[in-house]
Amino acid sequence: MSAPDPDGLLAEQLLRLTRRVHRIQKRHLERRDVGVTPAQSRLLRTLAHYGSPPRMADLAERLEVVPRAVTTLVDGLEAGGKVRRVPDPTNRRVTRIELTDEGRATLRELRGARRSAAEEILAPLTDKERQVLGVLLDTLIDGEAAKGC
DSSP, X not given: OOOOXXXXXXXXXXXXXXXXXXXXXXXXXXXXXXXXXXXXXXXXXXXXXXXXXOBHHHHHHHHTSOXXXXXXXXXXXXXXXXXXXXXXXXXTTOEEEEEOHHHHHHHHHHHHHHHHHHHHHHXXXXXXXXXXHHHHXXXXXXXXXXXXX
């Protein structure tokens, strides 16, 4: 009989939580009939953080996906009127992606759906437990960088 593997158990718990978060967020998106997938949602949120329309390559790098994946996401969002491709004013070979008014309205709906999903997921935790969880998640997200602070 082998000894219990605490790190293996934690890894499994993290994976199960990730799947649960994804399912709950998807359900909240569907309830609001936002009309975007979680991946498209992520692209819209990322796009909103740019001061000026980024190139597709910039989005791919920020999202940590291959450029082809961004093309597929942009195609779907453009068909839904949420983003548009615009020419770069200084380089005609470059295409940039910008939010439309409908895209900005969708982002507002997405924020509401994410808030509702977070409330559902965090409901069992006290305020103190939420604070501790936030610190732990920051540590995991930042990795080694957090230790140097």
